[in-house]
Amino acid sequence: MGAFYKMPMNEHSSSVVSARKLGLTFETSDGPVHALSNVDLEVRKGDFVSFIGPSGCGKTTFLRVIADLEKNTTGEISVNGMTPEEARKSRSYGYVFQAPALYPWRTIDKNIALPLEIMGYSAAERAQRIERTLDLVNLSGFGKKYPWQLSGGMQQRASIARALAFDADLLLMDEPFGALDEIVRDHLNEQLLKLWSRTEKTICFVTHSIPEAVYLSTRIVVMSPRPGRVTDIIESTLPKERPLDIRETPEFLEIAHRVREGLRAGHSYEE
Amino acid sequence: MNAIFRSWQGALAFLLCLAALISLPLLTADAPSPFSIGTLALIFALTIGTALISFTSPPAPLLAAILFVGPHLATWFLISGLAGYEGKATMAFFLLIAACWLLAWRCVAVLSDMHPKLKGGDTFLRLLIPAIFGAWILILWEAITRGAGIPFILLPPPSAIGARIAGSVATLWADVQQTIFKAVLFGYIVGCASGFIVAILADRIAFLRRGLLPIGNMVSALPIIGVAPIMVMWFGFDWQSKAAVVIIMTFFPMLVNTVAGLGAAGAMEQDLMRSYASDYWQTLIKLRLPAAMPFIFNALKINSTLALIGAIVAEFFGTPIVGMGFRISTEIGRMNVDMVWAEIAVAAVVGSFFYGVVALAERATTFWHPSNRGG
Numbered sequence: 070m071g072a073f074y075k076m077p078m079n080e081h082s083s084s085v086v087s088a089r090k091l092g093l094t095f096e097t098s099d100g101p102v103h104a105l106s107n108v109d110l111e112v113r114k115g116d117f118v119s120f121i122g123p124s125g126c127g128k129t130t131f132l133r134v135i136a137d138l139e140k141n142t143t144g145e146i147s148v149n150g151m152t153p154e155e156a157r158k159s160r161s162y163g164y165v166f167q168a169p170a171l172y173p174w175r176t177i178d179k180n181i182a183l184p185l186e187i188m189g190y191s192a193a194e195r196a197q198r199i200e201r202t203l204d205l206v207n208l209s210g211f212g213k214k215y216p217w218q219l220s221g222g223m224q225q226r227a228s229i230a231r232a233l234a235f236d237a238d239l240l241l242m243d244e245p246f247g248a249l250d251e252i253v254r255d256h257l258n259e260q261l262l263k264l265w266s267r268t269e270k271t272i273c274f275v276t277h278s279i280p281e282a283v284y285l286s287t288r289i290v291v292m293s294p295r296p297g298r299v300t301d302i303i304e305s306t307l308p309k310e311r312p313l314d315i316r317e318t319p320e321f322l323e324i325a326h327r328v329r330e331g332l333r334a335g336h337s338y339e340e
Numbered sequence: 341m342n343a344i345f346r347s348w349q350g351a352l353a354f355l356l357c358l359a360a361l362i363s364l365p366l367l368t369a370d371a372p373s374p375f376s377i378g379t380l381a382l383i384f385a386l387t388i389g390t391a392l393i394s395f396t397s398p399p400a401p402l403l404a405a406i407l408f409v410g411p412h413l414a415t416w417f418l419i420s421g422l423a424g425y426e427g428k429a430t431m432a433f434f435l436l437i438a439a440c441w442l443l444a445w446r447c448v449a450v451l452s453d454m455h456p457k458l459k460g461g462d463t464f465l466r467l468l469i470p471a472i473f474g475a476w477i478l479i480l481w482e483a484i485t486r487g488a489g490i491p492f493i494l495l496p497p498p499s500a501i502g503a504r505i506a507g508s509v510a511t512l513w514a515d516v517q518q519t520i521f522k523a524v525l526f527g528y529i530v531g532c533a534s535g536f537i538v539a540i541l542a543d544r545i546a547f548l549r550r551g552l553l554p555i556g557n558m559v560s561a562l563p564i565i566g567v568a569p570i571m572v573m574w575f576g577f578d579w580q581s582k583a584a585v586v587i588i589m590t591f592f593p594m595l596v597n598t599v600a601g602l603g604a605a606g607a608m609e610q611d612l613m614r615s616y617a618s619d620y621w622q623t624l625i626k627l628r629l630p631a632a633m634p635f636i637f638n639a640l641k642i643n644s645t646l647a648l649i650g651a652i653v654a655e656f657f658g659t660p661i662v663g664m665g666f667r668i669s670t671e672i673g674r675m676n677v678d679m680v681w682a683e684i685a686v687a688a689v690v691g692s693f694f695y696g697v698v699a700l701a702e703r704a705t706t707f708w709h710p711s712n713r714g715g
Contacts, residue, residue: 138611138615157614159617162615163615164612164615166612170606172626172630173708183616187613187618187622188616217713
């Protein structure tokens with residue numbers, strides 16, 4: 070990459086992620102695998118965008134391209150108006166993985182301090198940010214524990230705190246609650262929404278749960294596999310304030326229905 | 341009946357005592373009996389009495405105390421009675437030793453079932469049980485070598501080895517200083533450190549990784565017996581040549597383990613560092629080295645024993661007139677096997693201590709590893 074792509078910046082001055090005809094092909098011994106093809110997408114500042122689709126549809130790959138953990142082979146993408154590599158080097162996003170990926174030799178405090186140490190924050194600044202982010206994810210008082218002394222849900226919250234500790238406006242979350250049980254997941258979804266409205270971050274969220282995607286998002290990107298592509302983009306009509314029981318309303322069910330239709334369409338194309 | 345099954349060692353010991361009673365005396369006829377009737381009666385009273393008590397069930401600590409005192413006191417009378425009559429013990433003597441051993445076994449069994457509430461008591465038991473176990477290896481060794489009169493050259497009794505250690509502290513200390521403090525420590529530190537540094541270099545430079553590691557595996561298969569005399573030619577007779585052998589022996593385990601350890605960090609953890617735009621050294625220090633610690637300590641532990649073996653064997657091939665390997669090779673030639681055993685005992689103690697220190701450091705450093713958690 071390296072080149073700076075010309076984007077219609079004036080039109081989308083608040084655009085955080087902008088992809089044009091994005092494609093990524095992995096060369097494997099069984100021939101090329103088209104992980105992504107022809108993806109056009111605009112993520113605006115303050116959006117909560119969910120990517121949903123069956124496995125192999127490229128939703129995680131797309132997130133990894135934004136994060137510069139993979140390179141696109143065709144098309145253009147800009148993150149905060151920069152190439153993904155420049156965006157990564159200027160530390161403009163926080164990434165939450167499928168597993169907490171906390172370092173077991175560090176306490177929760179020290180795990181949250183990790184990005185701050187690397188980015189050169191002062192000790193006083195680190196302490197203050199650790200306290201603030203632990204409070205944001207409701208883990209105050211657990212800072213001195215080691216990750217393996219906490220439950221899976223608490224560990225994932227700590228990893229979210231770690232991604233929030235430094236000043237990145239963009240939060241990339243790759244199925245962060247996929248390994249957790251339904252009850253913990255509901256609770257964390259609710260907390261995540263509160264956190265989003267409090268911090269005004271832009272969030273890209275990968276999931277394979279329809280209710281989770283509908284409950285959380287302002288926009289839902291439905292993807293389908295072979296080749297990985299976007300089949301539908303649904304603007305949510307739900308209000309910003311969302312109690313958990315909004316999931317029983319007809320409006321919610323209607324959006325969920327549309328997502329399900331989109332997923333089914335992607336599948337029938339295959340057969 | 342249940343009581344007898346519970347203490348089958350006691351039952352067997354009782355039968356052995358009866359058999360010993362029938363096959364008296366304790367020493368062959370040509371030895372003027374050193375066991376007075378009183379001592380003999382006391383030995384039998386202690387063994388049979390303890391065997392009978394083992395069928396009853398008093399409080400566990402009391403039972404353990406009786407089982408501890410009875411057979412050990414009897415054993416002490418038996419072995420001290422041997423003095424001057426080595427090789428003259430009869431069947432009755434060994435039957436009584438066997439009975440005492442069974443009762444001590446019962447004692448260890450009772451102790452193993454005890455779960456003291458006090459933390460100190462638990463630690464005490466953890467030390468006492470293996471101590472009794474180890475003591476009986478020495479007791480049986482002593483009783484058999486002296487009772488059956490096994491030639492000193494083949495296997496000296498532990499008491500003679502102990503006396504030799506006590507009598508040659510100055511020599512042994514000089515040997516330890518020469519072999520351990522000079523050759524082993526220097527070689528170990530330099531060998532491990534250079535293995536570690538080369539592993540980091542190999543991690544950074546692809547051609548080293550591709551070229552050096554396969555050759556490293558070949559060098560690690562070099563026979564020490566072949567290398568040691570060459571090192572003596574290169575570095576002279578003093579400890580430097582032994583340290584060189586130790587360096588060669590410890591370098592490659594450290595190199596191979598560190599390289600493997602540097603690859604142990606998970607893909608997700610590495611992606612995390614990449615997402616922070618962390619540079620090579622930050623990733624190395626904050627992620628890859630901590631993740632490699634279990635591998636590095638594995639190498640340190642392997643090397644702690646390798647270094648000792650290397651230094652002692654290397655001294656067989658030319659050395660100034662001091663050093664553990666030198667002492668072993670010369671004293672065996674002079675038939676002073678007790679001195680050889682004394683050196684072996686000292687090497688075993690030093691080696692265990694060395695290993696223990698490394699193992700303690702490991703527990704402190706890799707407390708987070710699943711195998712150490714909560715320990």
